Structure formats: structure tokens, C-alpha cells
Amino acid sequence: MTDLDSPQAIHTLVNAFYERLLNDPLMRPVFMETAQIRIEDHLPTIEAYWRKMLLGEQGGYTRHMVARHAAVHAKGPLRHEHFERWGQHFHQTLDAHFQGPMTDRAHVLADRILANLERWLTRSTTSPVP
Numbered sequence: 001m002t003d004l005d006s007p008q009a010i011h012t013l014v015n016a017f018y019e020r021l022l023n024d025p026l027m028r029p030v031f032m033e034t035a036q037i038r039i040e041d042h043l044p045t046i047e048a049y050w051r052k053m054l055l056g057e058q059g060g061y062t063r064h065m066v067a068r069h070a071a072v073h074a075k076g077p078l079r080h081e082h083f084e085r086w087g088q089h090f091h092q093t094l095d096a097h098f099q100g101p102m103t104d105r106a107h108v109l110a111d112r113i114l115a116n117l118e119r120w121l122t123r124s125t126t127s128p129v130p
């Protein structure tokens with residue numbers, strides 16, 4: 001197994017991860033109904049995000065990801081089970097394809113961001129937008 005240390009590896013990760021997310025009856029509606037993503041725009045964005053986080057790419061992903069999730073949360077509340085399931089799919093995808101120091105880093109980063117995101121979005125029941 002290879003490490004998650006190249007744009008090609010990140011491409012593989014994102015495709016395999018979304019394969020899981022979009023085949024999960026709990027998660028699919030968040031993407032396809034609540035957020036109504038265009039998959040051909042969304043997946044390159046997610047890849048750019050992970051290239052920034054893991055490979056330090058500058059100028060690729062420049063948006064405010066918390067605000068994006070706050071907008072989704074305002075349309076259809078993200079519950080604890082969504083966060084938990086997102087994490088399960090992410091970690092399982094990593095385990096199935098990758099191994100090494102950068103992979104370890106991705107596990108840790110994802111858990112940290114996931115916990116922060118949930119805290120930000122669910123800290124108030126009336127005003128989810130930070």
C-alpha cells in the first residue's frame with residue numbers, strides 16, 4: 001500500500017470516499033438533496049482542499065469551508081450521526097487504500113476538523129452560522 005503523499009493518491013482517496021458517502025442512505029441526501037452538489041465541481045474542490053491540507057498546496061483551495069457547511073446546516077441540520085458516519089467512511093477509505101506517515105496525518109487531521117466543525121455548527125440551535 002502507498003502513502004497519501006501525491007495529488008494522484010488524493011484523487012484516489014476522494015473518489016473512493018465519495019463512492020462510500022453517496023452510497024450511504026444517511027449521507028447521500030445531504031449532498032444530493034440538501035446541498036444539491038454538482039459532483040463534477042465538488043470532487044475537484046475536495047481534492048484541492050486535501051492537497052492544501054496534506055501537501056501544502058497554495059492557491060488551490062481558498063474558500064471558507066466552515067461557512068460552506070454552515071449554509072448546508074441551515075438548509076438541513078447536520079446531526080451527530082452525520083459527523084460520526086462521515087468519520088467512519090473517511091477512516092475506512094484511508095485504511096483500505098493507504099498506509100504511512102501522511103496517511104496517519106490525514107486520520108488525525110480529519111478527526112480534528114470533524115470535531116471542530118461539529119462544535120461550530122451545533123453550538124447554537126437557533127443560529128448555526130458563525
Ligand code: HEM
Nearest residue numbers: 030031035045049063065068072078082083086110113114
Ligand atoms: C457531517 C459531516 C460532513 C458533511 C455531511 C459534509 C457535507 C458537505 C457538503 C454537502 C458539502 C457541499 C457544500 C456545498 O457545495 O454547498 C461539503 C463541502 C465540503 N466539505 Fe464537507 N461535510 C462534512 C464534513 C467535512 C469535513 C470533516 C471536512 C474536512 C475534513 C469537509 C470538507 C469539505 C470541503 C473542503 C468542502 C468544499 C467546500 C467548498 O465548496 O468550498 N467536510 N461538505
